[in-house]
Amino acid sequence: MQKPHAVSRNRVQKTLCRAEQPSSVRRNPPRHAQKRENLPRADLRNRYQRRIQRVIQAERMHSAAAQRHIEYHSRHGQAAQQRQRDKKRRTWLRAGVQLFFFVSMPGAFVAGFSGIKQIFLHIGAGEVLSADSFTLSLLGLCGFTLLFDRFFCGYACAFGSLGDAVWALSGLVQKKLFHRKKQLRLPERAVLWGQKVKYLLLAGLVALYVTRQEKLLTGASPWEVFSRLTALRLPPEGFGVGIALLVLILLGMAVQPRFFCQFLCPMGAVFALLPVLPFARLHRQSESCIPGCNACKQQCPVCLKLEESSLHSGECIACEACVGTCPKQNIHRWDTALCKHQWLPVLGKALLFFLLGCWLGFCRFI
Numbered sequence: 001m002q003k004p005h006a007v008s009r010n011r012v013q014k015t016l017c018r019a020e021q022p023s024s025v026r027r028n029p030p031r032h033a034q035k036r037e038n039l040p041r042a043d044l045r046n047r048y049q050r051r052i053q054r055v056i057q058a059e060r061m062h063s064a065a066a067q068r069h070i071e072y073h074s075r076h077g078q079a080a081q082q083r084q085r086d087k088k089r090r091t092w093l094r095a096g097v098q099l100f101f102f103v104s105m106p107g108a109f110v111a112g113f114s115g116i117k118q119i120f121l122h123i124g125a126g127e128v129l130s131a132d133s134f135t136l137s138l139l140g141l142c143g144f145t146l147l148f149d150r151f152f153c154g155y156a157c158a159f160g161s162l163g164d165a166v167w168a169l170s171g172l173v174q175k176k177l178f179h180r181k182k183q184l185r186l187p188e189r190a191v192l193w194g195q196k197v198k199y200l201l202l203a204g205l206v207a208l209y210v211t212r213q214e215k216l217l218t219g220a221s222p223w224e225v226f227s228r229l230t231a232l233r234l235p236p237e238g239f240g241v242g243i244a245l246l247v248l249i250l251l252g253m254a255v256q257p258r259f260f261c262q263f264l265c266p267m268g269a270v271f272a273l274l275p276v277l278p279f280a281r282l283h284r285q286s287e288s289c290i291p292g293c294n295a296c297k298q299q300c301p302v303c304l305k306l307e308e309s310s311l312h313s314g315e316c317i318a319c320e321a322c323v324g325t326c327p328k329q330n331i332h333r334w335d336t337a338l339c340k341h342q343w344l345p346v347l348g349k350a351l352l353f354f355l356l357g358c359w360l361g362f363c364r365f366i
Helices: 004-020 031-037 041-104 108-125 133-148 151-156 158-176 188-194 197-210 222-230 240-255 259-263 266-273 295-299 321-325 334-338 343-360
Strands: none
Touching: 041 151, 041 158, 041 321, 041 343, 108 133, 108 158, 108 197, 108 222, 108 266, 133 151, 133 266, 133 343, 151 266, 151 343, 158 222, 158 240, 158 259, 188 259, 197 259, 197 266, 222 240, 240 259, 295 321
């Protein structure tokens, strides 16, 4: 098959040959051909040569544009594939860190919450606050949150890791058995309203501790049941309410990511109320964002979006799902912006928290 410019050149050559023939050979030549007969043969040939050059130049320009188009899509396709690979690496890295802390420090959440309980029990009894192990655990978790945002919630909390595992398993079941392309989850408006419940729960627990009515909660704590199960011990008799609440929480985790963290976690309410140093927050280069892009909000498990240049909401659990899904890579922290390797900041903060947990007595192996 001949190329387009070759076909055009053959058509022009045939026209040139017909023009060079005497008028007696041609039958009824068209008017434009009759006008050309009055021109000198050299001028006529030059005119056709210029036409041939224009056709060839147009074909070359078209080929160059097509090549640029192919290179553009190839380059963007490679960039999209690289983003997908980076996203998978980030997901597996986070899962590995969560599994490590789930095995080594499953009681960190309960120790921190016990610190809240001890503080307000002392306040209700009018006693002087003492620096016991639970209070130090609470202070250590709050201090780490001030410096590194809610890294504990996103990577080290055993209850949060359980929620991520249940959510992933629920998505797999819905996809394989029910053939759902989009995973079932609660409406965004219900999620935003439900996030306020944990503050009411925290206020209610504080009121019970201050008034010395903590006995009403005996056997009704789902995180105490979870703590005993992670310690490979069955809950004793009288924990039927706590077991039932834990089962309901697991069902909620199947229909909403981080169900307990968003709606029922009292420690999450404490962390959300804490101020975080500006350099520890997520930042966004909004001037280079794609108009109408909601990729960060769609991937966020707590339905947040970086409307401004910095995220000021305490609901962020520092899972960094938005960092990995941004097509322009506009979302970052100070550590992700300085480090070329995405795993280095995560492992660095994980090591610091592991050392802190060992000092506070979280680690079950030490």
